[in-house]
Amino acid sequence: MQFKKVIMTQPKTRERIEEKADTLFYENGFEATSFADIAEAVGISRGNFYHHFKSKDDILDAVIRRRLAKTRCMLGEWEADAPPKARILSFIRILLTNQTKIMAFGCPVGTLTTELAKLDHVAHERAADIFTLFRDWLAEQFRALGHDDAKALALHLLGRTQGITVMASTYHDEDYLASEVAALEGWLDALSDKPSLKG
């Protein structure tokens, strides 16, 4: 019954640590988030951490793995009986879905990747993998729409959304965000007419 024990008991505390660490890393940054912060948010003792994770970097790994999984899940949902163009639209509209958090803290993926790059952290590549997940998925959709420069289009769209999150959080301006999302939708529409222009 050893197996059952591992499966049944781990999820509770470990899962809660990952969850709280995830949001704290997002809202306050990885470096600025201390063990004490996470412990307080979860409601456990500091010393207890090392039974679940062997270091802070280990928690970061878990958080990134968690985000990768959630992203895969979200992309999967967008594929449900929707044509490629509608799928790309779903991607664009997370800017509106997560509007409040984006205007306060920017993009979870972009800001983490940027911070880890400055820290010369080994996990930087792992964090970039989340971007790669989006990129490859978007490229697949563009390819389905008949574009042969699908990867470049995917990267272009990723960059556009990243820029929007940076400026939206800088000025906390929801009108800017809305108008840029509209512009992005217009770009996607125009793309159908002339399949090789990036605009």
Place this chain on the structure above:
Amino acid sequence: MQFKKVIMTQPKTRERIEEKADTLFYENGFEATSFADIAEAVGISRGNFYHHFKSKDDILDAVIRRRLAKTRCMLGEWEADAPPKARILSFIRILLTNQTKIMAFGCPVGTLTTELAKLDHVAHERAADIFTLFRDWLAEQFRALGHDDAKALALHLLGRTQGITVMASTYHDEDYLASEVAALEGWLDALSDKPSLKG
């Protein structure tokens, strides 16, 4: 002769502290840069700091003020006997001028603003002022080109460049950077033909 003393002696050490702090904040982040780091880079004692700055936030203020001044200076240079469109092009091409640093650390303005937003730091607005400097200057150029949505165009261009810096530093991909700069130049060209489309 008190006046002369203040003018002549201050610039040396204080200026060097600001300079080193500026690059360290850029390359490693504000939070991750310690007093010891700056002291070592400048080559002075830690305790000596408080004769020039009264706190770390005070150094941050000085760094931001310094960046504002340098930005104003740069914008001024771009105005030298060049038509508005060429001035905007100068802005776009800093992405190529600073290519190496951007691919390693992203945009100095964007990354600092993002970090300060997460830290809930009072200096966030001051950092955003650097963006505003660019925005207003760009809007002025777009207005000179006959666009009535000049401010929106300026914000759009700022966002585009920010997104490019994020993705370029994520993947360290100079081909992406080059092609996006080309796309941005194409966008600027197309803008001349139909003055009210954002693309």
Place this chain on the structure above:
DNA sequence: GACAAATTAGGACGGCTGTCCTAATTGCTG
């Protein structure tokens, strides 16, 4: 050269960091 001011070096300080250890508690198994 004497004197005062500006500048510097070096260390003390309380507090927080990530890490680790140990003892107590809980929960499951037989």
Place this chain on the structure above:
DNA sequence: CAGCAATTAGGACAGCCGTCCTAATTTGTC
């Protein structure tokens, strides 16, 4: 209920953080 494993709490630890103080040194002026 006994016994064992999993989990927890709490604190010790070395080290670094930003801050502050004091004493020594340098600098410029009369």
